[in-house]
Amino acid sequence: MxxxxxxxxxxxxxxxxxxxxxxxxxxxxxxxxxxxxxxxxxxxxxxxxxxxxxxxxxxxxxxxxxxxxxxxxxxxxxxxxxxxxxxxxxxxxxxxxxxxxxxxxxxxxxxxxLRRRDRAWARFTGLTLGFGYQPWRALLLLFAVLAGSVALAVVLGRPGGGLEHTTRASTPTTPCSVVERVGVGLDLGLPVVKTGAAGLCAPTGTPAGQTLTVAGWLLQLAAWALATLFIAGFTGAVRKT
Known part of the structure; x- marks a missing residue:
């Protein structure tokens, strides 16, 4: 024709x-x-x-x-x-x-x-997984969460701020080094792998420390959610059509 x-x-x-x-x-x-x-x-x-x-x-x-x-x-x-x-x-x-x-x-x-609930879920999976066809999007978002958690730990955990050595460290109650703060950030942003830095450096009772604690909860939740979404998209558990 x-x-x-x-x-x-x-x-x-x-x-x-x-x-x-x-x-x-x-x-x-x-x-x-x-x-x-x-x-x-x-x-x-x-x-x-x-x-x-x-x-x-x-x-x-x-x-x-x-x-x-x-x-x-x-x-x-x-x-x-x-x-x-x-x-x-x-x-x-x-x-x-x-x-x-x-x-x-x-x-x-x-x-x-589509019903409002189905439309919202479709838009969400479109953003995070490309409707199941691009699960690498969830990995990119996970890397963004990881970068944000490291930046947050480095900034808020500076000397006199939100992080200090615990009693497990050789010098308790002293400021944490930059490398240790990076490790704390990695522990906050990685859903499974841990560096162990969070056991040596803990949030203080200061406003910066409290902010870091609450942010850590949210970052862990986001990291686990994105890792789960990636697995769901990679294995085809998310409906594509």
Whole structure:
């Protein structure tokens, strides 16, 4: 099916071009530059729910096709995204398949009529895991938590501040060194591995020490949550579609 240069369509109905349920056994060439709405009419340009085709669609690139599915169809439907992903998967375009399925999830959030709770969870997993397709995002956030915990321990634990040696250290109640404060920060930001620095340096009763204590609780919670999310995304426990 070749709807390309010279093809024109205009209308004022629900969709200008209706290709719902059409089966194309070979190539599909769909140029929508000539598809317009008449007068002041509003609505979708194309309706392609149920449209199937055997080869990669032409002539525009993937980003334009995703724009077409998102902005110029009557509403969210999974089938057009799954069909586009299928032909790209058959062509061996794994990264494009991932982009298509992530775009499908975003469109589902925006136009799919999800319940508020499901929409919030989808947005959260999109940010932290790329909807399950990019679990490395959780690792990046974990590294950010780790960097923040180290910076917090170094700044708040400076001499006269929020950290001092415990009775287990050779010089109790004295200020902790920079290396020891870095170790405390690592202990706060790492969910499993510990350096042991927290046993030698402890928060004081000063405002800085109290702040470091509360921040440490929050940082540990965030670190464990992000590590769990990474494992869930890596093992496929988070729903991708």
């Amino acid at each position: 070749f709807l390309r240069a010279g093809f024109r369509a205009t209308g004022a109905g629900h969709s200008v071009l209706a290709l719902n349920g059409v089966s194309v056994e070979g190539s599909l060439w769909l140029d929508t530059s000539g598809v317009t709405r008449s007068g002041q009419a509003t609505g979708a340009l194309v309706a392609i729910d149920g449209l199937t085709y055997a080869d990669l669609p032409a002539p525009v690139g993937l980003s334009r096709w995703l724009e077409l599915l998102r902005d110029h169809t009557p509403g969210y439907s999974a089938q057009p995204y799954q069909q586009l992903a299928a032909v790209h998967r058959a062509a061996g375009h794994d990264s494009e398949v991932r982009d298509i399925l992530m775009a499908q999830r975003r469109d589902q959030i925006d136009r799919g009529g």
